[in-house]
Amino acid sequence: MIAIRFDRFGGPEVLTVVDVPRPRPRPGEVLITVEAAGVNFADIHQVDGSYLDAGALPHIPGSEVVGRTEDGRRVLARVSHGYAQQAVAKESALTEIPEDLDAGAALALLVQGLTAWHLLRTAARIRAGETVVVHSAAGGVGTLAVQLARQFGAGRVWAQASTPGKRRLALDLGADAAVGYPLAERADVILDAVGGELFDSALDSLAPGGRLVSYGNSARTGFTPVDPARLGRLNAAVVGFWLRPTLAAPGAFTGPLRELLSLTAHGSLKPVVHPAYPLAEARRAHEDLVARRTVGKVVLRP
Template sequence: MLAIQFDHFGGPEVLRPVELAPPVPGPGELLITVEAAGVNFADTHQTDGSYLGADALPHVPGSEVVGRTPDGRRVLARVSHGYAEQVTAKESAVVEIPEDLDAARALALMVQGLTAWHLLRSSARLRRGESVVVHSAAGGVGSLAVQLAREFGAGRVLAQVSGPAKERLVLDLGADAVITYPLAEKADVVLDAVGGELFDQALDSLASFGRLVTYGNSARAGFTPVDPARLGRLNASVVGFWLRPTLAAPDAVAGPLKELLALVAEGRLTPVTGGSYPLAEAGRAHEDLLARRTTGKLILTP
């Protein structure tokens, strides 16, 4: 079968198509023929070796697929090596999805959707009426966080984007305004996957008892030291979030995913879909993602 693999760390150029033997499901696992594999920013960190959880080499990246089981069910699944024509998944990590649900929209709900849900509910503990700033608001997580913040009762939802072409998208998704720093008014919650200078500006923009949730470092900047005395003066907090360990927590997946699927079915949540790339061109998908030429969910199709 065709798969995408890298045998040393680097940029998108290290991703190469290879022929591998089809995987064999173990006890409690299912074989899935892949319809589409999701592309996530974390995949670029895996590829360049900067991911929090290092993987052994050679490695096939990819953490989510839509596909079919041998008995014909169409499913959304969490996996370990998704950039392939066939994968295995634990039965507990598989959710059956409707035939009419677009694969890219379904995939947007797994990593990006669960991340956005937990950022607002579990990490920020958003309260009704609070203001929320979403960095990278046109991206996969950001575009869902903008909508979910509104759905969860935020008073104002403010969006930060990387260019004017993305401003209309986030406003159409429900953002009240597009912002630049310094903010005209302090924010209760800031969701940041960028890091670097933007993290520092956001920290100074928090209201009293505000929460800055950091869940990535797409700027590839060095880690920003956080002085406890500074937090004391701001009367604010910094909260870290990583989806991988969250997925192992009780009730962290099934309930939130059921809620997200219901919101999509009711037309109250619209996952933004981006480009679709042939599986063999995974490197090009990573190039476009890193260059910020994309919006919403990217997928690879065998």
């Protein structure tokens, strides 16, 4: 079986194509023949050692796949080693999906879709009529957050993206404007995955009672210290968000994912999927994701 593995920490260059034995499911697990595997920033952190220690090496990354079980079901699944032709998942980690749903679109709804849903509903607690700003609006989370903010009743949705093409994409997805900083008007909710100077600028752009939700640090410049007195003067809040503990709460996974799948089936939500990379080109997929050369969901196809 072909898989992508790394034996030491580093950049994308440590990812190599290897031939490994087919995984064997244990009781309560199923074997999945992979149709597509999702690529996430968490995979990049695993490769550079941010998420794993040396005792976990060698390691096959990948936390999500679409594929088919041995009894013929087409499923979206949470896994531990998805960059491979086959993967094992717990039966409880499977969600059956329709045959006509694009694999990339389905993968977009798992990590990125649930992140966008919970950023708006759980972390920001969006209210009808509020102004929402989405940083990295052409990315996997951003493209969905722009659309979901509108679905959840936002009065205005502003998108921030790095290139004219990405800003046009955000406008096509329903953003009212593609904006830069500093903002000309105050925003009630700002979703930030960048950190650094953009986080600091966004904090000054909050309306009274506004919420700045931080869910990443793609700038990799360290986090800006937040002075409580500054928050007091703004009458605002900074909310940190991480999907993994959020999904541990009762009802945090199945209901939101079912809603995302329903919105997609009815055409109200349109996941954006970057052209797929062959599994053997996982290194290039990582390089492009880090360099912000991708839009929407990034996937590998065996």
